[in-house]
Amino acid sequence: MRQRQRTTSLGLLAIVVACLLLPQSSGASGGGTDLNQSASKSTIAPGEKVTLGLGERPSPCPVRWDFGDGTTGEGWPVTHTYARPGNYTVRAAFLCDVQATPLPALPATIKVVDSKAQPPRAVIATSLTSVVAFEQSVRFDASASRDSKGGRAISRYRWDFGDGGKAEGVTAEHVYKKLGSFKATLIISDRDTNTDDSTSVAISVAAPAGGMPTASPAPATSVPRPTAAVRPAGLERAPFALGQRGIETTGLNAPRLDTSFSLIHLGVWPSGAAIPAHTFVLLRDNPQHVLLRGTVSSNSPWLKADPFAFDTTDGLSFSFSVPDSKLLLPGQTNWAQVSININGALYEVAVAVTVGGLSAAQAATVDAMSEQVATILQSSQKADLLVTNDRYANPGQFVQGLAAHYVLNAGYKGRMPATTWATRSAELVAASDLDRDGWIGFTAYDRSIGALGEGYIAR
Amino acid sequence: MRKTLLLVGLLLFSLSVAACDSGTPADEPPTVVSKFLQAQKEERYNDAYTLISEDSRSKLTADAFSGRLKQARAAAKVKDIAILKVSSKPIIAGSRAAVSYSIELTLEDGSKTAQNETAVLLHQANNWLIVWPPPGSTGQ
Numbered sequence: 001m002r003q004r005q006r007t008t009s010l011g012l013l014a015i016v017v018a019c020l021l022l023p024q025s026s027g028a029s030g031g032g033t034d035l036n037q038s039a040s041k042s043t044i045a046p047g048e049k050v051t052l053g054l055g056e057r058p059s060p061c062p063v064r065w066d067f068g069d070g071t072t073g074e075g076w077p078v079t080h081t082y083a084r085p086g087n088y089t090v091r092a093a094f095l096c097d098v099q100a101t102p103l104p105a106l107p108a109t110i111k112v113v114d115s116k117a118q119p120p121r122a123v124i125a126t127s128l129t130s131v132v133a134f135e136q137s138v139r140f141d142a143s144a145s146r147d148s149k150g151g152r153a154i155s156r157y158r159w160d161f162g163d164g165g166k167a168e169g170v171t172a173e174h175v176y177k178k179l180g181s182f183k184a185t186l187i188i189s190d191r192d193t194n195t196d197d198s199t200s201v202a203i204s205v206a207a208p209a210g211g212m213p214t215a216s217p218a219p220a221t222s223v224p225r226p227t228a229a230v231r232p233a234g235l236e237r238a239p240f241a242l243g244q245r246g247i248e249t250t251g252l253n254a255p256r257l258d259t260s261f262s263l264i265h266l267g268v269w270p271s272g273a274a275i276p277a278h279t280f281v282l283l284r285d286n287p288q289h290v291l292l293r294g295t296v297s298s299n300s301p302w303l304k305a306d307p308f309a310f311d312t313t314d315g316l317s318f319s320f321s322v323p324d325s326k327l328l329l330p331g332q333t334n335w336a337q338v339s340i341n342i343n344g345a346l347y348e349v350a351v352a353v354t355v356g357g358l359s360a361a362q363a364a365t366v367d368a369m370s371e372q373v374a375t376i377l378q379s380s381q382k383a384d385l386l387v388t389n390d391r392y393a394n395p396g397q398f399v400q401g402l403a404a405h406y407v408l409n410a411g412y413k414g415r416m417p418a419t420t421w422a423t424r425s426a427e428l429v430a431a432s433d434l435d436r437d438g439w440i441g442f443t444a445y446d447r448s449i450g451a452l453g454e455g456y457i458a459r
Numbered sequence: 460m461r462k463t464l465l466l467v468g469l470l471l472f473s474l475s476v477a478a479c480d481s482g483t484p485a486d487e488p489p490t491v492v493s494k495f496l497q498a499q500k501e502e503r504y505n506d507a508y509t510l511i512s513e514d515s516r517s518k519l520t521a522d523a524f525s526g527r528l529k530q531a532r533a534a535a536k537v538k539d540i541a542i543l544k545v546s547s548k549p550i551i552a553g554s555r556a557a558v559s560y561s562i563e564l565t566l567e568d569g570s571k572t573a574q575n576e577t578a579v580l581l582h583q584a585n586n587w588l589i590v591w592p593p594p595g596s597t598g599q
Binding site (some may be wrong): 123139141143144261262263264265266267268299300329331332333334335336337348350352354356357358359360362363364366367370371374383384385386387388392393394395396397398400401403404 | 518519523527528530531532534535536537543544546548550551552553554555556557559561563564566571572573574575576577579592593594595596
């Protein structure tokens with residue numbers, strides 16, 4: 001009798017221990033069952049079924065589910081559908097009779113995505129150009145951004161100005177207190193689809209025309225004093241002049257660099273012509289053998305600056321060249337911005353080259369073709385991308401260049417209808433598959449018949 | 460009689476103040492671009508300078524701007540500029556606008572070449588002003 005009681009007691013104890021241990025023993029790390037492993041899918045569409053509780057039941061106890069969308073269910077397994085896109089956290093509780101306490105499990109995350117919805121689109125408009133003056137306030141505006149339905153249901157606008165500064169809101173003001181190049185990034189969050197989109201603009205912070213404020217008295221030196229030199233605080237003063245003395249340019253189209261901004265025009269050239277290298281010398285001499293360190297960079301693929309970096313105590317010269325004139329767009333003036341950093345001082349040089357070849361009648365055709373692209377973009381509610389977008393600083397002029405290339409190349413023009421050209425060009429500007437053929441922009445075949453402009457598979 | 464004259468005087472004064480306050484309406488982007496091109500054609504660079512954006516002006520003085528454009532025109536050997544068309548349909552996105560235009564350059568050797576370009580403008584201090592130098596079309 002005693003033996004039977006002891007056996008019964010041990011049996012009950014075993015059940016209690018099993019109920020306490022089973023849900024934990026079969027689960028993943030972290031002390032509970034990982035419900036992600038029990039889900040049939042982690043990403044579904046609205047209205048699509050997902051099954052939770054697949055695989056070995058971790059406990060003999062009843063299971064209660066909280067699907068994260070305000071509804072609950074019971075069972076193992078259990079199916080559920082979500083009506084709206086979003087990220088849902090699914091929790092389960094195992095209700096053991098003996099313990100009468102829910103045992104927690106690691107929650108599952110179910111992502112509900114509406115694949116038919118367009119992704120949201122972040123757009124930045126700034127109050128200034130990409131080059132701003134030191135300590136000048138810059139206003140950033142994200143009001144042209146659109147949600148997945150083309151509206152303004154955006155739950156969050158986050159700004160990262162690239163210099164450590166951050167802000168939130170549709171618009172933001174920022175003052176850059178460092179010289180150099182920065183990438184200002186906007187991230188928007190779509191309220192309905194719970195997806196993000198981001199875009200960036202490049203900001204170069206240059207010294208004002210009158211030069212930087214001087215933090216300390218100039219050191220005694222026989223080198224001419226800078227008149228418009230840039231001296232960022234904390235960096236050693238650049239002991240050379242960028243004023244009326246000490247700077248001279250030579251070579252073709254030799255302008256003087258006498259402020260922190262200059263302009264070099266490389267002339268007017270026929271379309272397709274090889275453009276000879278143009279050299280200018282920035283420092284006539286460096287008699288004090290001052291150590292000069294810095295970089296030269298061009299923002300355009302068609303203009304090469306050489307050397308890219310320097311570290312010298314001799315005189316300093318730069319060569320600007322156009323290694324491949326095919327990278328220039330015909331029928332317009334191509335502009336590049338060159339930033340020269342010498343001992344922390346930033347100088348900006350705009351370099352222009354005009355590519356000719358169009359008659360007045362051809363220019364009228366180019367104009368009409370460009371308007372056709374604008375019409376296509378307007379019908380897709382994307383006309384604002386012709387003003388500025390992530391890929392092209394001046395997309396309107398980019399399209400004009402593509403049109404001029406089309407007009408000037410009879411073979412290409414004869415093989416591609418103007419309507420196809422317009423759709424392909426509009427797709428490049430919008431970075432969108434407007435004709436839904438699975439491809440954005442120009443195809444490899446298009447390029448083989450002479451098309452200018454890239455193309456890529458639509459996501 | 461004196462009272463009537465006083466009232467008429469006050470009325471005229473109020474009207475003149477109101478007229479001064481309203482100012483002249485700001486030019487639309489195509490008008491600004493037309494004025495800028497015309498000023499360049501006629502080498503009135505100081506007038507062109509007043510039409511460029513505030514940050515463009517902060518980078519160089521009117522004299523420096525004038526000097527750069529004269530130099531560029533000489534380097535490009537441009538003898539004359541004919542304005543063929545300025546689009547009357549600007550595309551506006553927030554505080555930015557784009558206006559396309561076409562011009563024809565006559566070079567010193569007598570040859571002519573036409574160009575299609577797009578001016579980018581910013582809305583600053585209640586005016587549309589031109590970004591100069593223009594953003595490159597093949598890069599950021």
